[in-house]
Amino acid sequence: MFQTLKKQSSRNGWKIYFWFVAALLALKYVSLFFIDESFYKYFTRPIPIIPLAGLYGYAYRKTIIGAVFWKIWLFLILILEVVYHIIVGRTILSQQDIVFAIILRSILFVIMLPEYIALYFYAFKSQELWESETSKEV
Numbered sequence: 001m002f003q004t005l006k007k008q009s010s011r012n013g014w015k016i017y018f019w020f021v022a023a024l025l026a027l028k029y030v031s032l033f034f035i036d037e038s039f040y041k042y043f044t045r046p047i048p049i050i051p052l053a054g055l056y057g058y059a060y061r062k063t064i065i066g067a068v069f070w071k072i073w074l075f076l077i078l079i080l081e082v083v084y085h086i087i088v089g090r091t092i093l094s095q096q097d098i099v100f101a102i103i104l105r106s107i108l109f110v111i112m113l114p115e116y117i118a119l120y121f122y123a124f125k126s127q128e129l130w131e132s133e134t135s136k137e138v
Helices: 002-031 039-044 049-060 067-090 095-124 127-137
Strands: none
Touching: 002 049, 002 095, 049 067, 049 095, 067 095
């Protein structure tokens, strides 16, 4: 009984974090109505929804798609993040902008790091969840 309560309470933090990230993402989408952005940024807007779905699956112990998908997605999203920051980093011209960009990226990294950790746990460390889903299909 105590193990069950401990597991449930440890998931409450992830559930709160999920709703925090979902609210930030909603604000980001609402801002599209007020900010003129390039086509590239409109094209990349749906990308954060996918890891948010994985975070939901991990927080609420739900199987979404499959473990192999999340393993591949985690690898791809980390590469996309690095490539995106290299591309964006090259567009900065002044020294003041570089300092601001470093501060902003550091804050975003701190906010998003738990999401990447949750995706790692969801893809690689939740075998009991994926196995229970497989046993339901048989």
